[in-house]
Amino acid sequence: MTIHRIRLLGDPIxxxxxxxxxxxxxxxxxxxxDDMRETLRDWQSRFGSGRxxxxxxxxxxxxxxxxxxxxxxxxxxxxxxxxxxxDFTVWDDCFSFPNLMVQVSRSYRIRVQFQDIKGDTHEVxxxxxxxxxxxxxxxxLDGVLAVDRPHGLDPFxxxxxxxxxxxxxxxxxxxEPRHAHYxxxxxxxx
Numbered sequence: 637m638t639i640h641r642i643r644l645l646g647d648p649i650x651x652x653x654x655x656x657x658x659x660x661x662x663x664x665x666x667x668x669x670d671d672m673r674e675t676l677r678d679w680q681s682r683f684g685s686g687r688x689x690x691x692x693x694x695x696x697x698x699x700x701x702x703x704x705x706x707x708x709x710x711x712x713x714x715x716x717x718x719x720x721x722x723d724f725t726v727w728d729d730c731f732s733f734p735n736l737m738v739q740v741s742r743s744y745r746i747r748v749q750f751q752d753i754k755g756d757t758h759e760v761x762x763x764x765x766x767x768x769x770x771x772x773x774x775x776x777l778d779g780v781l782a783v784d785r786p787h788g789l790d791p792f793x794x795x796x797x798x799x800x801x802x803x804x805x806x807x808x809x810x811x812e813p814r815h816a817h818y819x820x821x822x823x824x825x826x
Contacts, residue, residue, distance in 0.1 A: 637670045639678045640694035645733040649692050651779040654699045660712045660755040665700070669710050669753065672702040679731060680704075686731065688769055690776035693731055701773040711750040714774055717759065720745030726768050727802060728782040729795070737798040738782045739791040742768045 643650055657665055668691060676689045691700040703709040722744040727737045745763045748770055752758060762770055772782060786792060793801070 637667075637674045640671055640675045642675065642679070642689075642731045643693050643695060645781065645783065647732075649695055649697055650732055650776070650781060652692060652697045653779050654692055654697045654777045656699050657712050657751075660751050660753055665698075665712065665753070668694075668696045668698065668700060669702060671696075672700070672710075673704070673708065676702060676704055685729075688773050689731065690773045692776055692779075699777045701770070701777070703769070703773075710753055711748070711770075711773075712752065712755075714748050714750040714770065714777070716746050716771065716774060717749045718747035719743045720763075720767075724764075724768075725787060726765075727793075727798065728768075728772060730772070730782055732781065733783060735795050736783070737793045737795055737802075738786055739788045739793075740782050740785045741787040742771050746771065748774075 659665065671694055672689050672691060675694050676686055679686045679689075687705055688701060688703040691698045699713045701711045701714055703711065720743050723741045724744050725739060725741050728740045729737050744767060745761065746767045747759055747761050749757065749759045775781065775785075783792075
C-alpha cells in the first residue's frame with residue numbers, strides 16, 4: 637500500500653475521462669483501492685476531514701471511487717443512472733484544490749449504479765449530502781471539477797475566508813454539527 641500525493645488543479649490527469657474497469661476482481665484493482673484508502677486515511681489524519689477520493693486524484697485514470705464514512709465503500713465503474721429534479725446549493729471543497737471553496741448546484745436525489753470488488757452490480761438511491769458527494773466524485777471520473785460548475789453571484793472563496801464567513805452555517809447554508817454528514821448509515825450499500 638502506498639500513500640500517494642494528491643493530484644492538484646492543473647495536473648492533466650484530473651481532466652482525463654477515466655477508463656472503465658473490466659476486471660473488478662483483479663489484483664491491480666485491489667492495489668489501487670488499497671492505495672486510495674491509505675491516501676484518504678492519511679489526509680483524514682492530517683487534516684481531520686475527507687469522506688471520499690477518486691482514482692485520478694492519486695494518478696490512476698480508472699473509474700473507481702473510495703468512500704469512507706461508517707464503513708469503507710469502494711465503487712467500481714459508478715454511474716449516475718437517474719437524477720432528481722430538485723437541486724440544492726452547496727459549498728464544495730476538494731483535495732485537488734485545498735485552499736478554495738466553490739459554490740455549486742447539485743441534484744438532491746440521484747440513483748447510482750456501480751460494481752463492488754466481486755464484480756456484482758448494485759444500484760443505490762442517495763439524497764442530500766451523499767448525493768452531492770457522489771456527484772462530485774463521479775465528476776472526477778469524467779475529468780470535471782467543482783471549479784467547472786460554479787453557481788451563484790460570488791461562487792469562489794478562499795478556504796480561509798470561507799471559514800471566517802460561512803463555516804458557522806455549514807456547507808449547505810444551515811448550522812450543522814461538525815460531522816453531521818456522517819449521520820445517515822450506509823446500511824445496504826456495502
